[in-house]
């Protein structure tokens with residue numbers, strides 16, 4: 001069946017870019033993205049494209065091309081569901097913060113609400129596509145809700161996990177390594193494959209059973225995060241042995257069996273998904289009493305927490321064991337470059353630790369607004385909102401952020417940081433002027449020559 005109307009529930013980092021590309025590549029399909037968050041929908045509809053709720057290179061151009069033609073953003077959820085033959089569920093699946101599985105299991109309440117909503121409203125047969133990242137066997141629960149609370153119509157469930165990375169979402173969507181579709185109904189799978197076929201070659205569309213598809217998404221993220229934790233573990237060993245982690249990464253990455261990607265040592269991975277998805281995998285494994293499997297994957301998170309902690313510990317130790325009353329400038333707050341997303345960013349945890357040691361923090365990030373920095377710190381609940389406001393300054397210019405600082409901590413690998421006038425920065429700082437490069441982006445020789453005391457990861 002050729003689909004004519006698509007509805008996507010969830011106008012977030014996945015729903016927005018993914019549907020924008022689907023709409024652009026399928027001008028004959030009407031795509032409606034719905035969300036309960038009215039403010040977010042209004043931002044997607046803003047005529048000023050710099051106000052879109054998500055910053056992704058290339059996204060604004062696609063929205064400009066498609067919005068109001070065959071791409072629509074709306075809060076009229078029921079209407080969009082009923083009109084569409086295919087409904088993507090792209091809502092958030094965060095780690096549970098309450099009850100059984102608190103701190104580990106994925107919270108599926110938003111998924112269940114979507115399933116119940118679809119069941120209540122739908123009066124014609126629907127293909128329901130799991131786009132969110134879900135624990136393996138979630139489709140069973142979704143199907144049960146749809147079949148038991150629906151209006152007696154047919155629902156086909158597909159799993160179609162998303163592999164885009166933030167900062168390169170549009171590039172990843174336009175040139176995916178593969179598109180994965182898991183399901184039982186060949187016809188439903190074909191309908192979804194046809195949507196992607198508009199730009200993805202058939203041999204890159206992988207068809208599997210639904211459980212393999214669900215589990216592949218968690219596995220892919222676990223493998224990727226594990227590579228980062230592995231190289232970060234080696235970075236600590238490098239610091240004790242005069243080996244250089246970037247050289248080690250290059251040397252091992254040239255082995256075609258290992259490959260060069262995802263071997264950049266850092267202050268620790270962040271983002272909304274790596275930690276949440278590994279915790280979810282660990283929880284699932286424990287549920288099946290697979291304790292060795294669970295322990296194995298849990299170590300990836302333990303290593304990542306250690307890496308964030310040892311970065312701030314090292315900073316404090318180097319600043320003569322006290323940062324109390326000292327201004328420390330954090331360059332970057334986003335969890336990686338080219339995104340305004342700060343979820344689980346290492347910067348949050350490093351700042352929190354330094355604040356516990358009574359440091360004065362100043363922050364500059366090219367894309368993260370001031371309120372977001374405070375919201376991230378307040379969410380931790382470590383101290384009062386007032387204290388965060390008093391001890392953290394968020395600046396609009398990097399030169400203001402570093403003015404009079406004892407140390408700079410580079411938290412995000414934004415390209416612009418490389419091109420700053422580091423001589424001027426040096427002149428504006430307290431001496432000795434320290435730089436802790438959590439991303440190994442600066443030229444060590446050049447920075448040392450200016451007079452900085454430069455510390456990087458694994459060197």
Ligand code: NAD
Pocket residue numbers: 009010011012013014015034035036037040077090091092093110113114131132133134162163164165166272273
């Ligand atoms: P997000 O928080 O940015 O967006 C989710 C949206 O869903 C929110 O705007 C929220 O208001 C909306 N929503 C929640 N419940 C709803 C309901 N009942 N009805 C209507 N709208 C509702 O999340 P995201 O980053 O887009 O992630 C969504 C899913 O995709 C998650 O499962 C995530 O693991 C997965 N994923 C994310 C990425 C990424 O890079 N962010 C990549 C691949 C997969």
Ligand code: UGA
Pocket residue numbers: 133162163164165166167221224228261262263264265266267268269270271272273274335336
């Ligand atoms: C990751 C995966 O790469 C996507 O395939 C997946 O779809 C997505 O999670 C998801 O499910 O949400 P994302 O988190 O957006 O994408 O970004 P990554 O590029 O994977 O980076 C994650 C974190 O790891 C960042 O903090 C990044 O700085 C860090 N990282 C990455 C390193 O420290 N070193 C590396 O070599 C690579």
